[in-house]
Amino acid sequence: MEARQENAGRDLGRKRVVDLLARAELDDLARVWDGLSEQPETQMLRGPEIGLVMVRGRIGGGGAPFNLGEATVSRATVRLGNGLVGHGHVLGANLKRARLAAVFDALWQDPEHRLLVETQLLEPVAARIAERKQTKSEEVAATRVDFFTMVRGED
Template sequence: MVADSDGSPDQADRAQWMRTLALADPVWLADRWQAWPDRPGFVHVRAPETGLVLVRGRMSGTGDPFNLGEMTMTRCSVRLDGGAVGHGYVRGRSHRHAELAALFDALMQDPDRRAAVEREVIAPARRSHDRHQQAVAAAAAATRVEFFTLPREHT
């Protein structure tokens, strides 16, 4: 992870761990939060709220963008007692998931806690998601059908 001169994480690293938190199992995140030593107090800067976001797509991944549809999303922002602010954005309507993502994002803002959060929460969640993606890919590959054309003889 690259840190700026003030010790804050770089934007690309933060985007990666926020993605990991958004994709993590909310029950697992709740367990990690309950087991977290010295959980700080917090207040909601923005209480969890659910709304719609516009999803855009591209034909074949490279064409002109078009509006694909809308998706339900929940967001939350928290401020820890130490002043760190965290944000959580998750797919769906889980207010608790968005709050937990925001809490762990805020903990990642603290240079003294960042390594522990990375080791205990972010890395295991990333590994779990990767294993799930591999299982889905393997299941899809098992149902793959290969089409081929036999040459026709001209009579």
């Protein structure tokens, strides 16, 4: 039971990492990659390659699913010299970005590099995402209209 809970916690952490890497910009990934004191040896296991995924939607959140359209994605899988495997998936046709996301996924799994990946890459990406979300929220709040019902006379 404890092993299952530990794996669940690790999976949540990995899910967060893969999400942030998918949303990281090429400049972020390249900056950290170029700043590494020693770049690890990498072997491509898959790709990088470009493909399409079907985007599905629902009307009202509970309606029947329908095919909204296709989106271009890039993906890559790498193995580091120490045997760790990383996967990178990003929206758009950017092979270098997918490859670097896969490399940093593998590096994050290595306890020796995890802190570097967290502080140099993931935290700035998460901060930028939060800042954009806050800005969007403020823009939406500025256009908010409050409606109220006023009762006239007697019912």
